[in-house]
Amino acid sequence: MAELSAHEIAFVPDLIYVEGQFKSGSALICNPAGQITDVVPADQLTGQKRVRLANRAVLPGMINAHSHAFQRVLRGRTEYRTADKDSFWTWREMMYLAASRLTPEDIYDASRMAFLEMALGGIAAVGEFHYLHHALDGRHYDDPNLLAKEVIRAAGDVGLRIALLRVAYVRSGFQTEPNPRQARFIERDPETYLKNLDALAGDLNQGTSPTAREGSSKSGTDGALPHGRATDPSAWVGVAPHSVRAVPLDYLKQVIAYANDRDLRIHMHVAEQPAEVSACVEEYGRTPTALVESEGLLSDRFTAVHAIHVTPKAISSFAKTGAIVCACPTTERNLGDGVVPADEYLRNDVAICLGTDSHTQIDLLEDARELEYHLRLQKLERAVLDRHSQASSLKSQDLAELLFDCAATNGARSIGAPGGALEVGKPADFFTIDLNDAAIAGASQDDLLASIVFSASRTAIREVVVGGKPIVSEGQHLIQEEVVERFTDLQRRLWG
Numbered sequence: 442m443a444e445l446s447a448h449e450i451a452f453v454p455d456l457i458y459v460e461g462q463f464k465s466g467s468a469l470i471c472n473p474a475g476q477i478t479d480v481v482p483a484d485q486l487t488g489q490k491r492v493r494l495a496n497r498a499v500l501p502g503m504i505n506a507h508s509h510a511f512q513r514v515l516r517g518r519t520e521y522r523t524a525d526k527d528s529f530w531t532w533r534e535m536m537y538l539a540a541s542r543l544t545p546e547d548i549y550d551a552s553r554m555a556f557l558e559m560a561l562g563g564i565a566a567v568g569e570f571h572y573l574h575h576a577l578d579g580r581h582y583d584d585p586n587l588l589a590k591e592v593i594r595a596a597g598d599v600g601l602r603i604a605l606l607r608v609a610y611v612r613s614g615f616q617t618e619p620n621p622r623q624a625r626f627i628e629r630d631p632e633t634y635l636k637n638l639d640a641l642a643g644d645l646n647q648g649t650s651p652t653a654r655e656g657s658s659k660s661g662t663d664g665a666l667p668h669g670r671a672t673d674p675s676a677w678v679g680v681a682p683h684s685v686r687a688v689p690l691d692y693l694k695q696v697i698a699y700a701n702d703r704d705l706r707i708h709m710h711v712a713e714q715p716a717e718v719s720a721c722v723e724e725y726g727r728t729p730t731a732l733v734e735s736e737g738l739l740s741d742r743f744t745a746v747h748a749i750h751v752t753p754k755a756i757s758s759f760a761k762t763g764a765i766v767c768a769c770p771t772t773e774r775n776l777g778d779g780v781v782p783a784d785e786y787l788r789n790d791v792a793i794c795l796g797t798d799s800h801t802q803i804d805l806l807e808d809a810r811e812l813e814y815h816l817r818l819q820k821l822e823r824a825v826l827d828r829h830s831q832a833s834s835l836k837s838q839d840l841a842e843l844l845f846d847c848a849a850t851n852g853a854r855s856i857g858a859p860g861g862a863l864e865v866g867k868p869a870d871f872f873t874i875d876l877n878d879a880a881i882a883g884a885s886q887d888d889l890l891a892s893i894v895f896s897a898s899r900t901a902i903r904e905v906v907v908g909g910k911p912i913v914s915e916g917q918h919l920i921q922e923e924v925v926e927r928f929t930d931l932q933r934r935l936w937g
C-alpha cells in the first residue's frame with residue numbers, strides 16, 4: 442500500500458469502477474498533486490481527509506476526443522432545409538457564417554459554454570480540433586495563437602484538461618475555388634504553421650504530449666498550475682491537418698513528420714463524406730486512407746476522425762499501424778454523414794474513441810450507445826458489438842464495458858491525456874453517478890454499467906473531479922451561472 446499522509450484525500454463512494462467492474466466498500470486515495478495513490482478497503486483508512494460520496498458510484502472521467510467548441514453557437518440554428526437537399530455541405534456554409542463573426546472574447550465565451558456542458562456530462566478532458574486562427578478579415582493577429590489561447594483559457598477556467606489539436610488548413614479542396622469564409626483558418630505554408638505550433642507549445646511549456654513526458658513537472662498555460670496540480674498537464678498541443686481535401690500531400694507529410702519527431706498526437710478528418718473520398722481519388726488515384734497509408738503517415742499517434750466511408754483495406758491499414766478511429770455518432774446522425782463501421786473496426790482490433798464534434802448534443806454516453814444503436818438499425822440485429830458469441834450472464838456488461846472504454850481509456854490514448862482509468866499513478870479525474878437517479882434506480886452492481894451506458898441521462902451525473910479538485914458538485918458547475926449568462930448574451934448578439 443502507498444504511504445498515506447494527512448494531506449491525502451480519501452473519496453468514499455458506494456461503488457468504484459476499477460479494472461472493468463464496480464467494487465464496493467473501497468476508497469479512492471488521492472495525493473495533494475491530484476493523483477491516485479491507492480484504492481483500499483474503506484475500513485482500512487487511516488489519517489486521510491475523508492470525502493463520503495453517499496449513494497454514488499465513481500467512474501473515470503470521460504475523454505471527448507473531438508470537439509469544435511465554437512460550434513456550440515450553432516445549436517438549434519440549422520435544423521431546417523436550406524436547399525433541395527440539405528447536407529453536411531449546406532450545414533457547413535452556415536457554420537462558416539457563424540465562424541466568420543466571432544471575436545476572440547466570443548470564442549472564449551462559446552468555448553466555456555461547450556466545456557461547461559462537457560464537465561456536467563462527466564467529461565474530464567477534451568481534444569479540441571482548433572481551426573480558427575485569424576481575425577475576422579483573415580488578417581493575422583499579433584499573436585498567431587491568440588484564439589487557441591482563448592480556447593485553452595476557457596478549458597482552464599472550467600477545469601477541463603485540453604489537448605489543443607492545432608489545425609493546418611490550406612485550401613478549399615482539389616481544383617476548388619477558394620471560399621472566402623475559410624480565411625480565418627488558412628496558413629498557406631507548412632513553415633508558418635509549424636512556427637506557430639512551436640510557439641504555442643513553447644507558451645504551454647510543452648513540446649510533446651503528456652504521456653510522452655510522464656514525470657515532467659512542466660504544465661499549465663502560463664507555467665502556473667491550474668488547480669495546484671504538480672505533475673499532470675492541463676493543456677498540451679497536438680497537430681491536426683484538417684483533411685486531405687484541405688491540406689495538400691507535401692504539406693501533410695511535413696506536419697506529420699514534425700509531430701512524429703516530437704511524439705505529438707495527430708488528428709485528421711478522414712472519409713466523413715463520400716465526396717471527400719471521390720475528390721481524393723481524383724487527385725491522387727487513392728482514397729484518403731490509402732493515401733496516408735501508402736505514404737507511411739499512419740501510426741499509433743494517428744487518430745482518423747469519422748472514418749465512415751472506408752474499404753476493408755483501410756480498416757486493416759488502421760489495424761496494422763495501431764491508428765485509432767474517432768467516431769462522433771451524435772454529430773454524424775445530425776449531419777447525415779453515415780454510420781461508422783464499428784463492428785468491422787472492432788473485429789480487426791482497431792480502437793475507437795468518441796467525440797461530440799459539432800455539439801448538437803454534448804453527452805458522451807449518448808455517443809457511446811449510438812455507436813452500437815446505429816448498427817442495430819442498419820443490420821436489424823441487437824448487441825452487434827458484443828464480443829461474445831455464446832450466451833453469458835455477463836454479456837450486457839461486456840458490451841457496456843467496451844462502449845465505456847471508447848469514452849474513457851481509448852479517448853485518453855487518442856489525445857494523449859493522462860486519465861481515462863482509475864489506476865494508481867493516474868490523475869484523480871472522475872465523475873459520480875447518483876445510484877438513486879430515476880434512470881438507473883434498481884440496477885444491481887453487475888448491471889450498473891449497462892444501465893449507465895444505455896439508460897442514464899446527464900441528470901444522474903452529480904459530481905465531477907479533475908486532478909482531485911471538484912468542478913461540479915450536486916450537478917452544478919462552480920461557475921455555471923456566469924458562463925450561461927455570458928453565453929446567452931453572446932447568442933442574443935449573434936442571432937438577434
Ligand SMILES: [Zn+2]
Pocket residue numbers: 507509570710746798
Ligand atoms: Zn470535426
